[in-house]
Amino acid sequence: xxxxxxxxxxxxxxxxxxxxxxxxxxxxxxxxxxxxxxxxxxxxxxxxxxxxxxxxxxxxxxxxxxxxxxxxxxxxxxxxxxxxxxxxxxxxxxxxxxxxxxxxxxxxxxxxxxxxxxxxxxxxxxxxxxxxxxxxxxxxxxxxxxxxxxxxxxxxxxxxxxxxxxxxxxxxxxxxxxxxxxxxxxxxxx
Amino acid sequence: xxxxxxxxxxxxxxxxxxxxxxxxxxxxxxxxxxxxxxxxxxxxxxxxxxxxxxxxxxxxxxxxxxxxxxxxxxxxxxxxxxxxxxxxxxxxxxxxxxxxxxxxxxxxxxxxxxxxxxxxxxxxxxxxxxxxxxxxxxxxxxxxxxxxxxxxxxxxxxxxxxxxxxxxxxxxxxxxxxxxxxxxxxxxxx
Numbered sequence: 001x002x003x004x005x006x007x008x009x010x011x012x013x014x015x016x017x018x019x020x021x022x023x024x025x026x027x028x029x030x031x032x033x034x035x036x037x038x039x040x041x042x043x044x045x046x047x048x049x050x051x052x053x054x055x056x057x058x059x060x061x062x063x064x065x066x067x068x069x070x071x072x073x074x075x076x077x078x079x080x081x082x083x084x085x086x087x088x089x090x091x092x093x094x095x096x097x098x099x100x101x102x103x104x105x106x107x108x109x110x111x112x113x114x115x116x117x118x119x120x121x122x123x124x125x126x127x128x129x130x131x132x133x134x135x136x137x138x139x140x141x142x143x144x145x146x147x148x149x150x151x152x153x154x155x156x157x158x159x160x161x162x163x164x165x166x167x168x169x170x171x172x173x174x175x176x177x178x179x180x181x182x183x184x185x186x187x188x189x190x
Numbered sequence: 191x192x193x194x195x196x197x198x199x200x201x202x203x204x205x206x207x208x209x210x211x212x213x214x215x216x217x218x219x220x221x222x223x224x225x226x227x228x229x230x231x232x233x234x235x236x237x238x239x240x241x242x243x244x245x246x247x248x249x250x251x252x253x254x255x256x257x258x259x260x261x262x263x264x265x266x267x268x269x270x271x272x273x274x275x276x277x278x279x280x281x282x283x284x285x286x287x288x289x290x291x292x293x294x295x296x297x298x299x300x301x302x303x304x305x306x307x308x309x310x311x312x313x314x315x316x317x318x319x320x321x322x323x324x325x326x327x328x329x330x331x332x333x334x335x336x337x338x339x340x341x342x343x344x345x346x347x348x349x350x351x352x353x354x355x356x357x358x359x360x361x362x363x364x365x366x367x368x369x370x371x372x373x374x375x376x377x378x379x380x
Binding site for chain 1: 201206210213214216217218221223224225226227228229230231232234235250252253254
């Protein structure tokens with residue numbers, strides 16, 4: 001088993017923190033092997049951010065990612081850049097309030113992470129909402145592991161906010177109703 | 191130019207955060223290319239932590255590290271594991287309050303990051319003290335860049351604490367007096 005996960009968006013959305021928590025969930029709490037990478041190039045100075053996690057049940061040779069098995073995109077720029085670096089059966093999750101246009105043959109899962117986080121009182125936990133959705137949709141780590149890793153990674157006074165964000169994300173990922181778009185699609189209407 | 195930096199210690203010392211800030215300093219503020227990796231294996235469950243940063247002025251092919259050009263060790267276990275994975279001219283920085291024994295032919299720079307952070311009121315900024323020392327000793331990023339990246343990465347109410355920690359670390363790194371041990375040495379006496 002080797003799962004390559006890419007989380008991308010713009011700077012300040014916490015994509016690196018999300019990836020660090022996911023790696024910790026896998027390695028520390030689920031007993032897997034994980035490797036977590038961020039590559040910063042000229043795009044980092046334009047506000048784009050991306051982070052990657054490789055989760056495996058054995059040794060990880062090459063620590064880089066080519067095409068993601070799971071892609072979470074939190075900005076249009078990020079989706080435009082990485083939306084095609086996926087596999088035919090990849091799990092793709094986007095926030096339709098920050099990604100406006102997509103056209104891929106895979107199922108695209110829509111999770112309104114920014115809106116959900118705002119509803120919980122703080123937009124900064126949108127990344128944690130996405131972690132919950134990713135966990136529910138992919139099963140790459142257990143719910144217990146992602147919760148434990150999240151709580152271990154945030155200051156005490158933010159634990160309940162982050163727990164709520166994670167649970168809302170899991171619920172959004174599990175709710176296969178209007179949160180999920182199947183098939184080819186472009187322009188979500190803005 | 192390609193510099194490979196490894197920061198290691200035990201879980202909770204913020205080695206990953208330190209590495210993320212260093213990568214951001216290089217890429218966002220100094221205009222370099224950076225890649226930042228953490229690999230979690232069975233050792234992560236024992237509390238050991240390590241994170242790596244590769245900084246280059248051109249494309250980074252392989253995102254992994256073999257032998258570090260700069261090693262920061264914040265626990266004995268980490269130093270025992272990674273202290274030999276260095277180059278003949280590597281810069282090695284250890285906290286002599288948490289690393290008790292070393293025997294290498296390189297100069298070992300002693301920075302009392304835990305003690306300095308305690309003196310500033312919060313042991314959690316020991317990692318930032320180490321970042322300051324690393325910057326002063328290696329010049330791998332500019333002082334301006336590491337300060338900007340640090341301040342951009344911490345909550346508003348911790349900015350002054352982190353600024354103080356960084357400056358104390360820079361001072362410790364620049365003070366080439368009793369903070370630096372030259373030559374072979376073992377057992378710091380505890």
